[in-house]
Amino acid sequence: MVIAGLFVWHKKGFPFQTKCEEQERVSLPNASYTKGEFYVVRRLCQILPNGHQVKREVDVMLDKCSETMTPMHYHIRELIFVTFNKAKIAKNRVAKTNLRRKALDHMERYFYLILFNAYLHAERERSWKRTFTRWMVEVAAKAGVYDLLDSFYFGDFESVPGEMSTMRERWGKPPIGINTFRGQFV
Secondary structure, three states: OHHHHHHHHHHHOOOOOOOHHHOOOOOOOOHHHHOOOOHHHHHHHHHOOOHHHHHHHHHHHHHHHHHOOOOOOOOHHHHHHHHHHHHHHOOOHHHHHHHHHHHHHHHHHHHHHHHHHHHHHHHHHHOOOOOHHHHHHHHHHHHOHHHHHOOOOOOOOOOOOOOOOOHHHHHHOOOOOOOOOOOOOO
16 A cells, blocks of 8 residues: 555655655654664665655655544564564563564565665656666665665664574574464365
8 A cells, every 4th residue: 555655745846744845743752763763764764865755755655544544553664663662571582572573574664665766766767667666675784774784783772693683594584483384275
């Protein structure tokens, strides 16, 4: 839904509140984290052209999509922070590891939404003839995006990358204690 909304905005124009200077003021504790201001995301914004603007557009679209959900659901920026905090206080190692993995997975999805919006901006003039995958290899990789993805951690709360900070660790290992489907579909 977010990707479709971003694409529509690129075609029809961006609404009010999508510019960085139009941000609303929030006075909650740790509000910067529920607004997606994580270490890795801030680093991504620094290497992308107009990175803060690109992120802001994603944030506004997430907020717009969130309005259609019930108040029981968090959107992805909040899920990252809430799940990370649950991982910090988890009682056992398995729960801690699985919650940390979930938080990193959510942050990686958010990271890719920002990247996809950067792609939409960069390829707009060419009518998006280059695929996102090709753009990632030809443009984003040169900017250092894969280096960020390979040292993915909560830099604001951890002094060094922990478990599952590399792509190989996140993408290669199934969650601990969770059985994956084995068998045949009937």
